[in-house]
Amino acid sequence: MNLYYYHVADDVLETDSDIAVVIDVLRASTTISWALKNGADSIQFFSDLDLLKETAERWDANKKLMLGERGGKKINGFDLGNSPLSVTKEKVQGKRLFMSTTNGTKSLKKVQNVKYLFAMALPNRKAVAERIMSLNKKNVLILGSGWEGSYSLEDSLAAGALASYIKYNFNNEVNISNDELQASLALWNTWKNDILGCLKTATHGKRLTSLGDYDDDLKCCSELDCLDIVPTQFERGVIRAS
Structure with a gap:
């Protein structure tokens, strides 16, 4: 398996x-995972706000949110x-x-044509890793979300956490196939005891801390392997629990 x-x-x-x-550790993939854990039917993701509003208008008002x-704040x-x-x-x-x-939704849109698309955060790291191992496919692309096109520490930490779990628990050969993931593994080994x-x-x-009291959000996003939810794209642009 190539990662x-x-x-x-x-x-x-x-x-x-x-x-x-x-x-997207802070916070889209964490929010998606918890929404599905708490019984949301599905998440339909958009990069374009006008398209989101237009699509949502056609949905039953009692069955949608x-x-x-943008910029860490609710629209x-x-x-x-x-x-x-x-x-x-x-x-x-x-x-x-x-x-x-x-x-986060920009990254999801980027790879929505891949056959198996999952959203992962730290709380469901193990569940997603075990699903990947069960599929036993050749090439696995891990994609961070960053911040407005630039690198983010927390997404690379989670990428390293995922790669570490697969590397040490998969029965077949695992290849860490680019420098970005090698660096993420090193980052995980440095911070894994203080996520x-x-x-x-x-x-x-x-940035979130500067906007207000987000301590509880940060704590929630830092929890590891506490959810068994694997957010999975079932139809293009729509994620459900599996």
Whole structure:
């Protein structure tokens, strides 16, 4: 199995990967994972806000929520922002979330044509890793989301966490196939005993802290292997739990 990691969507020019895993630790993939854990029917992701609104208008008002974030803040007129703490069972159960965020949904759109597409955060690292191992495909693309096209520490940390788990638990050969993922493994080995510290050190963690009290969000996003949810694209642009 060949594992590759790219920091942001624009780094991926083309791919022949069998599996794509999109990571946005702060906070889209964490929010997606918790929404599905709390009973959301599905998440439909968009990079374009106008298209999101147009699509959501055609959906039953009682069975939808619009989730939008730009620059770390909830978009005016949307039901929810991009916080894993906001997608409670009472709010999301049985509903479709129409979602657009600054970074994460752009990465999801980039690889939506890959056969197997998963969203991963630290809380469901193990579940996603075990799904990848069970599929036993040749090429796995791990894609971070970064911040507005630039590198993010926390996504690379999670990429290293995923690669580390697969490397040490997969029965077949695992190739760490580019320098970006080698660096991510080193980052994981440095911070694996202080994940929250890494998130608080990261530029985006500091950015969120400057916007308000996001300590609980950061703690939620730093939890490891506590969810058994594998957010999976079942139809183009739509993610459900599996």
